[in-house]
Amino acid sequence: MTTYLLRRMAFLVVSLLLASMVLFLLLRLLPGDPANSLLSVGATPDQIAAARHQIGSDRPLPEQFVTWLGQMATFDLGTSFISTLPVGPEIASRLVVTVPLTLLAFLLAVVVAVPVGFVAAHRSDRWYGPLLNGVSQLGLAVPVFWLGMLLITAFALYFQILPAGGFPQDDWANPADALTSLALPVVTIALVMSASLIRYVRSATVDVLDSDYLRTFRALGSSFTGAMWRHGLRNAAVPVISILGIELATTFLGAVVVESVFALPGLGSMLAKGIAQHDYPIVQGVLFVSTFGVLVIGFVADLGQRLIDPRLRGTLSRRAR
Amino acid sequence: MNVLDVTGLTVKSADGRALVSDVSFTIHSGARLGLIGESGSGKSLTALAIMGLAPAGMTVSGSVVLDAPGLVRTEVVGAAERHLNGLRGRAATVVFQEPLTALDPLMKIGSQLAEPLRRVRGLRGAALRTAVIAALEEVRLADPGRIAKAYPHEVSGGQRQRVAIAMALACEPALLIADEPTTALDVTVQAEVLALLDGLVSARGMALLFISHDLAVVAGVTDDVLVLKDGVAVESGNVLDIVNAPRHPYTRELVGSARQLDGALDWSPR
């Protein structure tokens, strides 16, 4: 386990390095000098050179990369071209919206998907088993932003019981207000996320229901419920946990889009604005932080899977089957 | 007293095909019966139907009566699940064919074995731990302490099957159903596990329903056999009578191929 932990950590670090390199290169090598966004139309070559020098885009790429990496490592994410404010603190203030949004949506999705997926598998012979399947099939095809629009229309515009968007100026000073403004976005993301989760839970449950060990313990006198609690749950959890990391990352992405639907001041709307304004430090900073998050989630998910499945301990390649 | 009384047992699949048709037999307390037939003949399904564990979607009809000492005489077919839970394990239990998948892959062997011990004998704590080790010793597993701490994938197939037997015995059943208990094992291990099973069933005076496709193996363990073909009982009687004078063509075929195999083995230079 320790060896695995070390090797997996090494992989995490290398991944982070490579990912930052990709991030850095993509934004530097493709056409368009970042300095352009500092300048007005018709700037003189001198002004351009000065601007390039100011942000360092006239130096060789490897040098730029190392400088940039050093800054990232110390959480100095540069300053916005547009607002000239430091990016780091701005990201931190936006995380206050995005992280709770992602986690709440993810939790709700799991809470919805686990029982529904179980019932869809366990009761596939009743009328509601196939129905639940059909609904999850539909959920996979619904774009998250459209669902958000429909929910706003129904609950904010028509029934007027929840706000259509926005977030309290004082963030979480009044938790009830903050939660109210997150309610619709959370439900939006959770519904779409649970659609794909339900399918995983269902397939894992089918495997457990078909399993020989469940039959063994029933033949020894365990009740169905008892055998499911003691043996089924854990075995079904293994494949589901293995995809939870990816699902959490996808939830985060859902948050990025949904923030735009609900005008939430989170990381997603910051990124969208940064891209539209070619504000590279903003784009790089947000993508760096989110990639970091996604890679760390993957790391934790892998470790969790290993803790729960003794068959994986002692082997390195998780896909070797 | 009959531990098991099966009358006109019929199992139909979801699309209405009869997988087991009108099978009847009885097992006296302490007696042994072999159930023989090739794969797909409905042997395993019969075992599951006796336990009230036929797969979802299948319909079971006829009568299966379990009557174990100290337990209420019960008609299994159509019985409430809650009632069967109290019966399974103690009246009858099963040792299944595939010892790798028959154990929970994520749980230590000791904890799995502790489950029936706790439920049936009501043991807790240190007494439970001692009983787990004793149960592993009883199936002649060397180093029971290590086995108890191991996961199923960490021990050999023969060891896993011994664990499965120990778990079945922990329930102290009146009837043990052994469903091809040695088929998945290496030939050398097969004989050991078979001898172990034979000895333990004798020592405890349990009734045994032994299911196999191998007439030679069945002949070594049981006195009476029932031959199953395509879900229909084609012949039954004393195992020696059947080997010496098979009446049904299918039985003749089985005996013939068993003889041939024996002949080939005798013939081969060792």
Place this chain on the structure above:
Amino acid sequence: MSRASGPSTTRRSPTLVIGCVLAGAIVAVAIVSLFWMPFPQDDTSGGRLAPPALPHLLGTDKLGRDLLTQLMIGARIALTAGIGSVALGGVLGVTAGLLAGFATRWLDDTISALLDILIAFPTLLLAMLVVAAREASLGSAILAIGLAMSAIVARLTRVLVKRVLAEDFITASRTSGTSWPRVVIEHVLPNIWPTLLVNLALQLGLAVLAEASLSYLGLGAPPPNASWGRMLQEAQATVLTAPLGAVAPGVVLVVLVVGVNLLADGLRDVADPTRRRRR
């Protein structure tokens, strides 16, 4: 225990049929739009937010453009984005996957590690990155979605190739002197394409959704191209006064994606009948 196998007659999979009908309908609309549309793309003669009535069957949007016309153009754009990304992602992914599958240990490890990292970059983030570096256009969206997809396709191809190469008939074929290119053409590709095809169909649905998301965020095909995602974004403000504009593009989007997903499921059933019972 032997489970009796179902009737072995090749029944036509109902999922496949429904999928073909749904996706086919959208494809038909897109093809028709190439030859005929109710109104020219930028015809604003109908007045703003007109309710459904002749000659504007589905009404008009806030600029007075015919909604049906926009939806038809949208079908074309959605399919272009989907098919374009799958073509790009498929070619890149299968090539990289074959390379990794056949490569020596260290090259395989390197490619696999790179793929893992690329996959850790979720599609949409990668797409945003490309759009940030280039500019918002249909081409950027296709490039971005195709790149992200290629990593997933490559990883799948690699696993499939490894599995086929471990089979005995490959060894037999190699021993009898068949060259590697012939092994690929005669054994590897025929064995992996059914699974690949199913996966590419699923990816097509995801690509259509990703393009819609990008367009909604204003990072897809710029106006006057009518992408369903951007149509929804534009109709968001007038959802109560002209609900059809905020509903119709979503509905056709769902129809297309459900159709493609069912098509993939149906293909999987046909390619691998043993899975039919479970999923």
